[in-house]
Amino acid sequence: MHCRKWRQHTLRWLLAGTVLPLLVTGAGPLQAQVTLEDTADLYARWRDRTVQVQVLDRQSRSRSALGSGYFAGQPGWIVTNYHVVADLANQPERHEARYLSESGREGRLELLSVDVVHDLAVLRAEGMKPTPLELAREAPRKGARAYSMGYPYDIGLTIVEGTYSGMMERSLYDRLHFTGSINPGMSGGPALNRAGEVVGTNVATAGNQVGFLVPSVFVRNLLEKTSEPRAATRSLDETIAGQLTANQSALAERLLNGPMPVTSLDGFDVPGALADWLNCWGSRQEDVPDDLDQIYYRCESQDDIFLSTTLSTGIIRYQHELLSSDDLHPLRFYKQLEDRGYYPRLTLDGDESTVTNYRCRSDFVDAPETALQVTFCVRTYLSYPGLYDAYLSSTSLVENRRALQSTLLLAGFDWDHLNALSRRFVSALSWVGDRP
Amino acid sequence: MNASGMESGHPVAATGEPLGAVEVLSRGGHVVQRIAWHGDRLRIGRAYDNDIVVSDPYVCPHHLELDLGPDGPRARDLDSVNGSYAGRHRQRVGELPVRDGLVVHFGHSQLRFHAAGGTLAPTLRDTARHGLLGRLGSIWALLLGTVLATAVLVLDELLAGVDRPTVLGMARGLLYPVIGVLAWAGFWALLNRILAHRANFPVHLAITLFGVTALFLVTHVVSAACFAMAWNGAVWWASLVADVTIAALVILAHLRFAALGNSARMTAAAGLAAVLLFGAPATGDILERNAFSTLPYLEPLLWPPAFQGRTGASVEGFFERADELRVAVDREAGR
Numbered sequence A: 001m002h003c004r005k006w007r008q009h010t011l012r013w014l015l016a017g018t019v020l021p022l023l024v025t026g027a028g029p030l031q032a033q034v035t036l037e038d039t040a041d042l043y044a045r046w047r048d049r050t051v052q053v054q055v056l057d058r059q060s061r062s063r064s065a066l067g068s069g070y071f072a073g074q075p076g077w078i079v080t081n082y083h084v085v086a087d088l089a090n091q092p093e094r095h096e097a098r099y100l101s102e103s104g105r106e107g108r109l110e111l112l113s114v115d116v117v118h119d120l121a122v123l124r125a126e127g128m129k130p131t132p133l134e135l136a137r138e139a140p141r142k143g144a145r146a147y148s149m150g151y152p153y154d155i156g157l158t159i160v161e162g163t164y165s166g167m168m169e170r171s172l173y174d175r176l177h178f179t180g181s182i183n184p185g186m187s188g189g190p191a192l193n194r195a196g197e198v199v200g201t202n203v204a205t206a207g208n209q210v211g212f213l214v215p216s217v218f219v220r221n222l223l224e225k226t227s228e229p230r231a232a233t234r235s236l237d238e239t240i241a242g243q244l245t246a247n248q249s250a251l252a253e254r255l256l257n258g259p260m261p262v263t264s265l266d267g268f269d270v271p272g273a274l275a276d277w278l279n280c281w282g283s284r285q286e287d288v289p290d291d292l293d294q295i296y297y298r299c300e301s302q303d304d305i306f307l308s309t310t311l312s313t314g315i316i317r318y319q320h321e322l323l324s325s326d327d328l329h330p331l332r333f334y335k336q337l338e339d340r341g342y343y344p345r346l347t348l349d350g351d352e353s354t355v356t357n358y359r360c361r362s363d364f365v366d367a368p369e370t371a372l373q374v375t376f377c378v379r380t381y382l383s384y385p386g387l388y389d390a391y392l393s394s395t396s397l398v399e400n401r402r403a404l405q406s407t408l409l410l411a412g413f414d415w416d417h418l419n420a421l422s423r424r425f426v427s428a429l430s431w432v433g434d435r436p
Numbered sequence B: 001m002n003a004s005g006m007e008s009g010h011p012v013a014a015t016g017e018p019l020g021a022v023e024v025l026s027r028g029g030h031v032v033q034r035i036a037w038h039g040d041r042l043r044i045g046r047a048y049d050n051d052i053v054v055s056d057p058y059v060c061p062h063h064l065e066l067d068l069g070p071d072g073p074r075a076r077d078l079d080s081v082n083g084s085y086a087g088r089h090r091q092r093v094g095e096l097p098v099r100d101g102l103v104v105h106f107g108h109s110q111l112r113f114h115a116a117g118g119t120l121a122p123t124l125r126d127t128a129r130h131g132l133l134g135r136l137g138s139i140w141a142l143l144l145g146t147v148l149a150t151a152v153l154v155l156d157e158l159l160a161g162v163d164r165p166t167v168l169g170m171a172r173g174l175l176y177p178v179i180g181v182l183a184w185a186g187f188w189a190l191l192n193r194i195l196a197h198r199a200n201f202p203v204h205l206a207i208t209l210f211g212v213t214a215l216f217l218v219t220h221v222v223s224a225a226c227f228a229m230a231w232n233g234a235v236w237w238a239s240l241v242a243d244v245t246i247a248a249l250v251i252l253a254h255l256r257f258a259a260l261g262n263s264a265r266m267t268a269a270a271g272l273a274a275v276l277l278f279g280a281p282a283t284g285d286i287l288e289r290n291a292f293s294t295l296p297y298l299e300p301l302l303w304p305p306a307f308q309g310r311t312g313a314s315v316e317g318f319f320e321r322a323d324e325l326r327v328a329v330d331r332e333a334g335r
Helices: A003-010 A039-049 A086-090 A216-225 A236-257 A330-340 A415-427 B131-137 B139-160 B167-196 B201-228 B232-257 B263-290 B315-321 B323-332
Strands: A050-057 A063-071 A077-080 A095-101 A106-115 A120-125 A145-150 A158-167 A176-179 A190-192 A198-207 A210-215 A262-265 A268-271 A278-284 A293-301 A305-308 A311-313 A315-324 A359-367 A370-380 A388-396 A402-413 B020-025 B031-037 B042-045 B064-069 B072-077 B084-086 B095-097 B103-106 B109-115
Touching: A039 A050, A039 A145, A039 A158, A039 A190, A050 A077, A063 A086, A063 A145, A063 A198, A077 A216, A086 A095, A086 A106, A086 A305, A095 A120, A106 A216, A106 A236, A120 A216, A145 A198, A176 A198, A198 A216, A210 A216, A236 A305, A236 A402, A236 A415, A262 A293, A262 A315, A268 A315, A268 A402, A311 A402, A315 A330, A330 A402, A330 B139, A359 A415, A359 B232, A359 B315, A359 B323, A370 A415, A370 B315, A370 B323, A388 A415, A402 A415, A415 B315, B131 B139, B131 B201, B131 B232, B139 B167, B139 B201, B167 B201, B167 B232, B201 B232, B232 B263, B315 B323
Parallel strands: none
Antiparallel strands: A050 A063, A050 A095, A063 A077, A077 A120, A095 A106, A106 A120, A145 A158, A145 A190, A158 A176, A176 A210, A190 A198, A198 A210, A262 A268, A278 A293, A293 A315, A305 A311, A315 A402, A359 A370, A370 A388, A388 A402, B020 B031, B020 B109, B042 B064, B064 B072, B072 B095, B084 B103, B103 B109
8 A cells, every 4th residue: 555545544543662671670771782582572671662652632532643652862752753643743732642651651742843754753751761762873784684563553562573675765755664564553663673773663554564664863863853841942833844845945956956857748748757756657548538549647756744634745746648639620629628627637635724725827838849828826834834835737739639738736845946846847848749 | 729629738629539538547557447538528436327437435426527618628526525636745626627647536546637639658669579689580580590509509519528429419418408498488488478478489489599509609709718818717707797698688588578567677687687597606606716625726728729819928927927826825824
């Protein structure tokens, strides 16, 4: 299953991890050179370092999210996924977070910091300060043994033995590929090497023993930026907006300064795979009416940034549809294109409490090599000023029975980069005619 | 003296020529009797020996009379119980001269006198019988309307799909529009029948057929014009105005044939009906456009390249102007 989809479907079933109680009470952190032989021993050592993280609705006391977390950094600090505590971050007045350890200890959690780009959060546990887990300084060797811990499906602490399969390929953000069963509810739990060092944080699964971890380097970065109590100079929304702006600006710069690979679609050159982390594919669409031929090319980023159950951002998607007909009258042909245009080809999520409505404008645009009718729509985020989503659609106006309809969707960019990316996309659409 | 024996508004006797017409009106203002008056004594009342018998319980058996006195025609109350009244302030009168336009109130009835040579309003020209509208009743108009409406409905059906046209497919596609046309014309014919005792179905059918043709043509002309100028945002409003205008004209034509009220009232009624007809769905559209949605509200408007009416903006120019969108959404977000 697609990572993002998995997150959407399983947010309420996040992992809890456990941290091994030390063999000797009061002993220091586990040492890297310690080698343990048996999974049962590992479980026994780490079980009290992994807790279940529960986000509760203050009024109804019902659980709105369940996940896992582990003690790391300062004593009493718990690392988990941002998506586990997103409700708390977005609506602190309506939610509270609590931990529950394998031994039955429980208490309140306070949110200290977040990294929405890498899906991490740091919390402070009230009344529990076991020795924090150490973070591994080096990436594991491919094929090395690893142990993921957490609370799958709220049925108790689990340890899953698996292997590291290297860094996830074609991913915008670094992710470790863990071959082992990570299940809903284990999000935020630790993945440990045999020495008991955290090499990653459980974040997603694609099913069939394919799991994904956030590398520990990002956990270390976040822990270094975390202070207690939480810095009052910036609100959480401002912090998130800053993280998104910085991340998306860097991403946009890479795209704007990189080459513009083009793909040919029956007389048109169109933006192709702009980056290796974009998943691109094309096909001839079968379900279009008999008298219309359609060639279809689509690219999309795989690494949406989760902000809340109703909103994800950091998305780039675009598609090109080349429609043609041998004998349809031009009036009929363009009427078909018009009818297809009522429904957006690509969509984003969101709701009334997170984003505004779109505002659109349309015009003819003379791109360098082709005449286009372009509609550009924009909306903004209510909580994150300066960030915008764009929906752009264009239809070529050069041939009577052949037209290119391109759509671009950008989510979570500052205005200048949003505008520049859209401009570049439109400029790259060109009619080259039939090559011999 | 003129031909009808009138001089300075006073009717005078003339051999064989009536002085004018005496009308008795009921309480509701309807003329219940009208007789020509030659100047001889004319008695009015409830009794059956009167010249004009009035079935009004508030009228005396012998209530008032008209005759030709030395000073000209006059009306005289016959000492009635409830009296006779005239003038702007309805003063009780015993006797008064009879002039053109005289109105005497008695009981719950009225007596009105029209001198034979009195001024009449010019004859109204019945537009339903003359000019373009007057020709709608002809078989040729019906034939032309049928041909035109069929042509636009077929064209509409062709534009709506990509399948190769077949007779059966076309017939199936035209079934509902044809039923709609017949039902609409039938409704107006029924109304016509109720109000004017004549259905005029061919005329109402012709009006409907021309209306359908006009609606199709205007809608597409508006769409093509908005596309030509890249006025995507205006096409919805322009289409609505065009539709309401055509519908008002069609309804007005139907109303004129159904012979209802005067022209100004008809025009207002037709306009109101058209607004109501298109207003309800339009209101729904407006609410939908302003409601929150995660989808952009797109107004696709596409015609073949030859319809492009002006040159396009440069890519830079287009995206510079897009800054207005940023301002709009920021304002919506309260910034």
